[in-house]
Each structure stands twice: as structure tokens, then as C-alpha cells.
Amino acid sequence: MARLQRLVALIDTINTAVGRAVMWLAVAMAVFQLGNVILRYVFSIGSIAMQQSIWYMHGLLFMLGAGFALMVDGHVRVDVFYRPASARTKAWIDLFGTIFFLLPLCVLTFVLSYSYVLNSWRVLEGSTEMSGLPFIYLLKTAIWAFSLLLGLQGIALGARAVLFLSGAVEVYRPARDLAPVEKSIA
Numbered sequence: 001m002a003r004l005q006r007l008v009a010l011i012d013t014i015n016t017a018v019g020r021a022v023m024w025l026a027v028a029m030a031v032f033q034l035g036n037v038i039l040r041y042v043f044s045i046g047s048i049a050m051q052q053s054i055w056y057m058h059g060l061l062f063m064l065g066a067g068f069a070l071m072v073d074g075h076v077r078v079d080v081f082y083r084p085a086s087a088r089t090k091a092w093i094d095l096f097g098t099i100f101f102l103l104p105l106c107v108l109t110f111v112l113s114y115s116y117v118l119n120s121w122r123v124l125e126g127s128t129e130m131s132g133l134p135f136i137y138l139l140k141t142a143i144w145a146f147s148l149l150l151g152l153q154g155i156a157l158g159a160r161a162v163l164f165l166s167g168a169v170e171v172y173r174p175a176r177d178l179a180p181v182e183k184s185i186a
């Protein structure tokens with residue numbers, strides 16, 4: 001069980017590093033969008049490359065940040081049954097959902113995108129616009145990174161459930177807490 005706990009910690013560390021790095025893309029997107037608006041409406045200068053860079057950052061933010069969002073319980077879920085459930089029931093739901101839904105989705109996404117991404121790399125696919133960015137093949141590679149990072153975090157989620165259900169840990173926390181737990185004032 002100690003190995004499983006170390007694996008969960010390693011996966012969390014990877015997704016934390018990636019998640020914290022891609023958070024800055026949101027700031028960069030805002031700055032680029034502001035610059036694009038100023039250039040376009042104040043100086044009447046349009047930049048396709050700048051506009052596409054915003055699209056790239058947006059795609060990377062969501063694709064690479066998906067594992068981090070799962071780690072901190074930031075994904076949307078139907079909480080009608082999950083929220084009031086006991087810790088044991090939540091662990092079973094998370095384990096079942098990971099094995100039968102999340103991991104197959106990640107594998108399927110990777111497999112179905114394999115030739116799509118590979119073909120893009122073969123031709124070093126770029127923008128169809130003359131002054132656009134020449135890195136579409138790199139952006140499409142984010143599909144593989146999405147599958148890998150989300151799948152790894154799914155393994156960590158399932159492992160947390162197994163650790164709790166086996167009695168190796170006493171408290172079930174499906175998500176990693178990044179901030180210290182605040183004491184409620186009651």
C-alpha cells in the first residue's frame with residue numbers, strides 16, 4: 001500500500017506542476033487579447049498570428065489542465081447522489097467511474113487521435129492562413145498529453161479509493177487539497 005501511496009503522490013506532483021504552469025496561460029490569454037483589441041480598434045492593425053496564439057493558449061489551458069482539475073475536484077459532476085453519500089459510497093463511485101468511464105475515455109481518445117496527430121506531425125501541419133502560426137501539429141499533440149495526464153490522475157483517483165476501501169487510509173479525500181484546511185467558524 002505504501003507503493004500505491006507513493007504512486008498517487010507522484011501523479012499528483014506531475015499534475016500539480018503542469019496545472020500551475022498552464023494557469024499562467026489564462027493570464028497570457030488576457031494580455032494577448034487586450035493587445036489584440038488595442039491593435040485592432042485603436043491602431044487598425046490586425047494580427048492573425050496573435051489571434052491564433054490566443055486559440056492555442058485556450059486549447060492548451062483546457063487540454064493540459066484537465067488532470068489538474070480532476071486532482072483538485074474541479075470537474076463538473078452530478079452531485080445529486082454523490083454529495084450526500086457516505087465516504088465509502090463515494091470511494092466506490094469514484095473507483096467504478098474511473099475504471100469503467102474515465103480510463104476507457106482516455107485510452108479511446110488516445111487511440112482514436114493517434115493517426116490524426118501522427119499525420120499532422122508527418123507534414124508539420126501549420127495554419128492555413130499565410131501569416132498564421134505554423135505549429136498546429138504541436139497543438140494537436142496536446143490531445144495525447146490530455147489523455148495521458150487525465151488518465152494518470154484517474155489512476156490516482158482510483159488508487160485513493162482503493163486505499164480508503166482497504167483501510168490503508170482513514171479519511172477519504174478524492175481530491176488533493178492544495179491549500180491548508182481552514183477551520184470553519186461555527
